[in-house]
Amino acid sequence: VTRTxxxxxxxxxxxxxxxxxxxELAETTVPDPADGEVLVRNLWLSVDAAVRIRxxxxxxxxxxxxxxxxxxxxxxxxxxVIASRATGFVPGDVVTHALxxxxxxxxxxxxxxxAGAGGLSVVDTAAAPPEAYLGILGHIGLTAYAGLLHVxxxxxxxxxxxxxxxxxxxxxxxxxxxxxxxxxxxxxxxxQKVRYLLEDLGLDAxxxxxxxxxxxxxxAAAPSGIDxxxxxxxxxxxxxxxxxxxxxxxxxxxxxxxxxxxxxSHGPGNMFQIVAKSLQLRGxxxxxxxxRTAEMRSVVGALLADGRIALREHVVDGLERAPExxxxxxxxxxxxxxxxxxxxxx
Amino acid sequence: VTRTxxxxxxxxxxxxxxxxxxxELAETTVPDPADGEVLVRNLWLSVDAAVRIRxxxxxxxxxxxxxxxxxxxxxxxxxxVIASRATGFVPGDVVTHALxxxxxxxxxxxxxxxAGAGGLSVVDTAAAPPEAYLGILGHIGLTAYAGLLHVxxxxxxxxxxxxxxxxxxxxxxxxxxxxxxxxxxxxxxxxQKVRYLLEDLGLDAxxxxxxxxxxxxxxAAAPSGIDxxxxxxxxxxxxxxxxxxxxxxxxxxxxxxxxxxxxxSHGPGNMFQIVAKSLQLRGxxxxxxxxRTAEMRSVVGALLADGRIALREHVVDGLERAPExxxxxxxxxxxxxxxxxxxxxx
Numbered sequence: 068v069t070r071t072x073x074x075x076x077x078x079x080x081x082x083x084x085x086x087x088x089x090x091e092l093a094e095t096t097v098p099d100p101a102d103g104e105v106l107v108r109n110l111w112l113s114v115d116a117a118v119r120i121r122x123x124x125x126x127x128x129x130x131x132x133x134x135x136x137x138x139x140x141x142x143x144x145x146x147x148v149i150a151s152r153a154t155g156f157v158p159g160d161v162v163t164h165a166l167x168x169x170x171x172x173x174x175x176x177x178x179x180x181x182a183g184a185g186g187l188s189v190v191d192t193a194a195a196p197p198e199a200y201l202g203i204l205g206h207i208g209l210t211a212y213a214g215l216l217h218v219x220x221x222x223x224x225x226x227x228x229x230x231x232x233x234x235x236x237x238x239x240x241x242x243x244x245x246x247x248x249x250x251x252x253x254x255x256x257x258x259q260k261v262r263y264l265l266e267d268l269g270l271d272a273x274x275x276x277x278x279x280x281x282x283x284x285x286x287a288a289a290p291s292g293i294d295x296x297x298x299x300x301x302x303x304x305x306x307x308x309x310x311x312x313x314x315x316x317x318x319x320x321x322x323x324x325x326x327x328x329x330x331x332s333h334g335p336g337n338m339f340q341i342v343a344k345s346l347q348l349r350g351x352x353x354x355x356x357x358x359r360t361a362e363m364r365s366v367v368g369a370l371l372a373d374g375r376i377a378l379r380e381h382v383v384d385g386l387e388r389a390p391e392x393x394x395x396x397x398x399x400x401x402x403x404x405x406x407x408x409x410x411x412x413x
Numbered sequence: 414v415t416r417t418x419x420x421x422x423x424x425x426x427x428x429x430x431x432x433x434x435x436x437e438l439a440e441t442t443v444p445d446p447a448d449g450e451v452l453v454r455n456l457w458l459s460v461d462a463a464v465r466i467r468x469x470x471x472x473x474x475x476x477x478x479x480x481x482x483x484x485x486x487x488x489x490x491x492x493x494v495i496a497s498r499a500t501g502f503v504p505g506d507v508v509t510h511a512l513x514x515x516x517x518x519x520x521x522x523x524x525x526x527x528a529g530a531g532g533l534s535v536v537d538t539a540a541a542p543p544e545a546y547l548g549i550l551g552h553i554g555l556t557a558y559a560g561l562l563h564v565x566x567x568x569x570x571x572x573x574x575x576x577x578x579x580x581x582x583x584x585x586x587x588x589x590x591x592x593x594x595x596x597x598x599x600x601x602x603x604x605q606k607v608r609y610l611l612e613d614l615g616l617d618a619x620x621x622x623x624x625x626x627x628x629x630x631x632x633a634a635a636p637s638g639i640d641x642x643x644x645x646x647x648x649x650x651x652x653x654x655x656x657x658x659x660x661x662x663x664x665x666x667x668x669x670x671x672x673x674x675x676x677x678s679h680g681p682g683n684m685f686q687i688v689a690k691s692l693q694l695r696g697x698x699x700x701x702x703x704x705r706t707a708e709m710r711s712v713v714g715a716l717l718a719d720g721r722i723a724l725r726e727h728v729v730d731g732l733e734r735a736p737e738x739x740x741x742x743x744x745x746x747x748x749x750x751x752x753x754x755x756x757x758x759x
Contacts, residue, residue, distance in 0.1 A: 127683070129660055129690035301684060314475055323685045334680025337473070338647060339669045341696035344475035348694040350687035 070097040072170030074139040075389050081122055084328055085397055087390035099154045104175050107234035109146035112167040113201035114392045114405040118142055119327040142167035143206060145197045160189045163200050168389060170356040170409065182316040202404040203239055203371065203378055204364050206353045210321050211239035212363040216348045218319040220293045226250045226289055228308060231299035231324060232258035235404035240297045242268055242376045252288045256399040263402055266376060300325045306335035312346055320350040328397060379403025416443040418516030420485040421735050427468055430674055431743055433736035443517040446498045450521050455492035457512040459547035460594045460738045464488055467674040488513035489552060491543045506535045509546050510581050514735060548750040549717065549724055550710050552699045556667055557586035558709040559702035564665040565641045572596045572635055574654060577645035577670060579606035581750035586643045588614055588722045598634045602745045609748055613723060619727040627653040639744055652681035658692055666696040672742060725749025
């Protein structure tokens with residue numbers, strides 16, 4: 068059987084701000100799986116800011132390579148196995164993998180290193196709906212969980228600042244830190260999001276980073292400083308954090324969305340603060356912590372089941388609207404995890 | 414008895430490059446020690462770049478306060494107790510403390526927090542000459558030792574880059590890393606220093622950072638990248654390190670001499686490398702590791718006694734030449750530890 072399906076291709080590299088014209092939807096034929104492969108019908112796609120890094124001609128050293136022109140985008144997805152020639156996978160299994168942005172994906176089993184936590188693996192849909200594995204029980208939850216516990220090394224009663232706290236990772240990190248008894252300050256880019264942080268998530272303080280001078284806003288929200296900064300933004304946010312951090316403070320750097328759309332990247336002008344206050348900065352990717360996935364699902368799953376963590380999703384319907392979803396995400400138009408639903412059945 | 418002695422005072426705050434006119438030698442009377450104090454006749458003064466930070470009107474948050482105008486400079490010193498009203502100290506003891514830049518110092522016992530490792534303490538002059546406790550067996554040795562072992566967390570066969578490697582801390586760090594079996598690259602600011610690094614210290618590679626584009630020089634010296642960067646310089650050096658570091662690389666930040674003399678401090682433009690390669694940056698001060706002093710003296714003392722580490726000092730005679738010594742240090746005119754000898758007897 069030869070199937071046809073759509074895939075979203077990169078046809079023009081963005082200069083500065085991304086727009087939807089960079090992409091094109093194309094029909095493609097999908098062969099049967101070869102030995103060691105499974106054929107997956109995708110149900111949900113994860114839209115992540117980090118894919119923006121791979122749309123440029125070259126990526127930072129150490130990072131995944133650029134996506135080729137006229138090649139399909141890649142990203143995490145969850146779908147149903149419809150044919151399998153790989154041990155351990157049978158039709159009907161719901162699996163996560165790293166070949167999103169297309170209707171059908173031909174995935175090689177055992178490619179665990181494809182994209183961080185993106186190896187092919189079966190998920191338990193009795194425990195949570197499929198799309199949860201693209202979010203709070205997937206790489207998003209793992210990033211928040213491992214970033215706080217294993218990178219920032221939370222200690223009792225830390226004051227924690229989470230930037231982009233209304234976003235996918237930020238909203239989980241902020242809620243987890245709150246559940247664990249810390250004082251949590253969140254920042255975001257609109258009054259609506261600040262209301263969400265205060266009213267829905269119950270953070271101790273929150274501010275809109277466009278409301279004034281960032282260091283002043285942070286000082287007002289955390290007058291005696293912070294112990295931990297969970298960085299999703301980079302740039303001026305990181306600079307403000309270095310000033311606000313107390314002696315022995317720690318930064319978990321998991322993204323720098325402020326830098327993804329290009330422009331001159333200028334580092335913090337106050338790097339000496341790192342020496343003066345014995346600060347620690349650690350970059351990380353969820354992929355490093357895949358061996359913590361079961362631990363994370365147990366901890367976060369229990370909080371979710373108890374209603375102590377709220378799930379927020381920004382759902383867009385149809386692969387043809389994935390470019391719009393990505394543009395929305397990069398311009399901060401979403402609250403919570405951005406997902407593309409591929410079929411009404413999902 | 415009322416003694417008179419000289420002290421070096423700050424009379425003008427430097428704008429940009431330090432010059433000797435900022436200081437004035439003044440006669441002052443030195444009272445007898447009060448209860449809990451000892452009177453010390455200083456023998457040697459340690460000249461450290463970090464004092465430059467305290468000559469400006471305000472210091473970075475978390476750092477020691479500025480030195481007041483018309484107040485004496487402060488810095489580590491070693492001297493002989495000539496009168497004591499503090500338990501545990503008797504005349505004839507040789508002690509280190511933090512009230513340098515003066516002939517006589519009235520020091521309160523137990524002020525362990527005065528300036529990092531600068532609390533009053535007796536040293537063993539049978540094991541090493543007094544001035545060694547201002548260098549390789551003092552805060553300098555502790556900075557190099559703890560920075561490598563307890564901050565950068567050296568692992569087997571790391572490739573280590575030490576900047577300002579002909580300086581006091583750098584030359585000890587580079588030699589220690591070499592003794593422990595690592596591949597060591599050193600950089601410095603003159604051909605003479607580069608020769609010293611290669612011929613006297615036996616480093617694996619060395620370069621003059623003024624010889625070209627820093628990232629290129631570093632790549633030529635360490636073609637397959639580095640695992641650890643011991644940062645004494647900050648600024649463009651740190652930026653080059655972020656590019657050269659391999660996955661999981663670590664940076665120990667102990668100073669930023671490139672930033673001490675003012676000018677616009679711009680941070681690394683490639684901070685995203687920290688995320689992309691899961692890097693770790695940790696700032697530290699020797700003062701945090703004073704509980705490792707005995708451990709360090711045992712390890713470093715043995716290497717010194719075996720001739721596996723060479724001691725290099727840049728000695729200037731007389732308190733009146735301390736300003737010149739400081740200017741020399743900040744402009745990189747020294748090789749090894751800069752000391753001021755206060756009397757011919759020392």
